[in-house]
Amino acid sequence: MNSLRHFASKVRFTPSTSTLLNRSFKPTTSFNRNFSSAVVEEDDKYEVTNQLEFQTLKHYIPVYTVMNQEGEVNPPSADPNFSKDEVTKMYKMMLTLNTMDNILYDVQRQGRISFYMTSFGEEAIHIGSAAALDLKDTVFAQYRESGVLMWRGFSIEQIVNQCCSNEFDLGKGRQMPVHYGSKEINVQTISSPLTTQLPQAVGAAYAQKLMGEKACTIVYFGEGAASEGDFHAAMNFAATLQSPTIFFCRNNKWAISTPSHEQYRGDGIAGRGPNGYGIATIRVDGNDIWAVYNATKKAREMAVEQGQPVLIEAMTYRVGHHSTSDDSSRYRTLEEINFWKEKRNPMHRLRQYMLKRNWWTEDQDKEVVSSVRSQVRESLMRAEKQKKPAISELFTDVYDVPTKNLLEQKAELFEHLKLYPDEYPIDQYAQDK
Ligand SMILES: Cc1ncc(C[n+]2csc(CCOP(=O)(O)OP(=O)(O)O)c2C)c(N)n1
Structure with missing residues (x-):
């Protein structure tokens, strides 16, 4: 709220x-710039101050x-x-x-x-x-x-x-x-x-x-x-x-x-x-x-x-x-x-x-x-x-050209499904491409 x-x-x-940096900044404090460290002098986007102050959220x-x-x-x-x-x-x-x-x-x-x-x-x-x-x-x-x-x-x-x-x-x-x-x-x-x-x-x-x-x-x-x-x-x-x-x-x-x-x-x-x-x-x-x-x-x-x-x-x-x-x-x-x-x-x-x-x-x-x-x-x-996506889709889309071991795994899976057709609800899946 x-x-x-x-x-x-x-x-x-x-x-x-970056937008702010495009404007030229002038130090607003009266601190003598000659006292500032080399780091500050080189980086003239920063104002310098002699006030020991940790910044906190104000706005x-x-x-x-x-x-x-x-x-x-x-x-x-x-x-x-x-x-x-x-x-x-x-x-x-x-x-x-x-x-x-x-x-x-x-x-x-x-x-x-x-x-x-x-x-x-x-x-x-x-x-x-x-x-x-x-x-x-x-x-x-x-x-x-x-x-x-x-x-x-x-x-x-x-x-x-x-x-x-x-x-x-x-x-x-x-x-x-x-x-x-x-x-x-x-x-x-x-x-x-x-x-x-x-x-x-x-x-x-x-x-x-x-x-x-x-x-x-x-x-x-x-x-x-x-x-x-x-x-x-x-x-x-x-x-x-x-x-x-x-x-x-x-x-x-x-x-x-x-x-x-x-x-x-x-x-x-x-x-x-x-x-x-x-x-x-x-x-x-x-x-x-x-x-x-x-x-x-x-x-x-x-x-x-x-x-x-x-x-x-x-x-x-x-x-x-x-x-x-x-x-x-x-x-x-x-x-x-x-x-x-x-x-x-x-x-x-x-x-x-x-x-x-x-x-x-x-x-x-x-x-x-x-x-x-x-x-x-x-x-x-x-x-x-509708049917579930085709089982063969398990092996697609990761590689443009399927790797040798992926092709082996695919062959192994289909061989297994052929051996045990009654153990899996294969008819619930779309036709393999
Ligand atoms: C890296 C990672 N860490 C933790 C989760 C578990 N997780 C899923 S959504 C969610 C909360 C995300 O909240 P927010 O980004 O505020 O989106 P909101 O759900 O409120 O729209 C968390 C912790 C995750 N999916 N991934």
């Missing part, structure tokens, strides 16, 4: 050190927000002014994600899929940021960003096939549910070990820059993931190489059962950007879709036009449990959850915006929910009837 106290309404990135980066819970935008110029159709598409996508999550969560509870993660409360982050990007921009996600994929065209059918690990799962059944990936929509496959996606994204963005592409790479991660060493390595590489990477942190206040105040002692994740790494940074209200959109759009422009990394910290709240393996009632109160669900709901905010313009009615909510429910249920019925 403290962090939401500071509001700003102009998209202003806290300048990176918190404000939260950029432009739309309140009633759907009012202030200042009006901060409204991106999308058409009725465009806003309707955004809102429907948020509602679709929310409805689908509700069903798939229950489906896991029924034992029909092995695992699931919901995005409740973070819908504005997904749609607001995804809408500001181009399909040419590469996405590296953590796992709680299904809406970003959906915005790019990943269908409910594809989501359900992945969760069921059937033969139509693009990941060929090799990953846990929600670890999506698709070449077609330029989203790299999600991997479970936290933060590995950050250095990878910096490399991908740098490659885009070297190849002269008018594109960037966005990488999503949680504030918990930002405690990994890979976060720091990635930020420093991006800064020193000037890799056009958008670091998008979803600070949803919880990393499973660890609250964010146990995760860091400084000014959150945003505080690390400008002084820590020389990366231009903004902190936004993650439950305000227009704030998220404006910030990401500006960040993209800075990354693509100026070829530099940018950091966005979106303040939000993880309304659901961490995953189906978690019970958050063990470590947080229902009151806290309900506050965010009811008083800070990102979908409610956009709905109010639409109701004010007579672009939406409460009845339409019911229609969307009912239609999405049928789509998910039908997709699930189809997906469950």
Whole structure:
């Protein structure tokens, strides 16, 4: 809540050190420069002082927000002014994600899929940021960003096939549910070990820059993931190489059962950007879709036009449990959850915006929910009837040309299956290629 106290309404990135260095700095103290050490004289970006003082945190980066819970935008110029159709598409996508999550969560509870993660409360982050990007921009996600994929065209059918690990799962059944990936929509496959996606994204963005592409790479991660060493390595590489990477942190206040105040002692994740790494940074209200959109759009422009990394910290709240393996009632109160669900709901905010313009009615909510429910249920019925990926797929995709020992293992496996056909449910797998 403290962090939401500071509001700003102009998209202003806290300048990176490199921007600051371009300005000439003059010492502000009256200290005689002749007394300064050789190290300081050579490095004239530093002021000198004769005050023995350890610096402490004095300034918190404000939260950029432009739309309140009633759907009012202030200042009006901060409204991106999308058409009725465009806003309707955004809102429907948020509602679709929310409805689908509700069903798939229950489906896991029924034992029909092995695992699931919901995005409740973070819908504005997904749609607001995804809408500001181009399909040419590469996405590296953590796992709680299904809406970003959906915005790019990943269908409910594809989501359900992945969760069921059937033969139509693009990941060929090799990953846990929600670890999506698709070449077609330029989203790299999600991997479970936290933060590995950050250095990878910096490399991908740098490659885009070297190849002269008018594109960037966005990488999503949680504030918990930002405690990994890979976060720091990635930020420093991006800064020193000037890799056009958008670091998008979803600070949803919880990393499973660890609250964010146990995760860091400084000014959150945003505080690390400008002084820590020389990366231009903004902190936004993650439950305000227009704030998220404006910030990401500006960040993209800075990354693509100026070829530099940018950091966005979106303040939000993880309304659901961490995953189906978690019970958050063990470590947080229902009151806290309900506050965010009811008083800070990102979908409610956009709905109010639409109701004010007579672009939406409460009845339409019911229609969307009912239609999405049928789509998910039908997709699930189809997906469950499909075969599992072909057994031979176990041996593909690591090497361009399979190695000798892999071919031997494959031959051995098929010989074994032939010898014991009744011991394995071979008919449940797709035909071998
Ligand atoms: C390297 C590594 N350590 C621990 C885990 C276990 N783990 C999975 S998710 C998670 C919490 C991550 O929290 P955060 O980054 O804040 O994202 P959120 O789940 O809140 O969206 C942890 C500790 C992991 N997957 N990888």
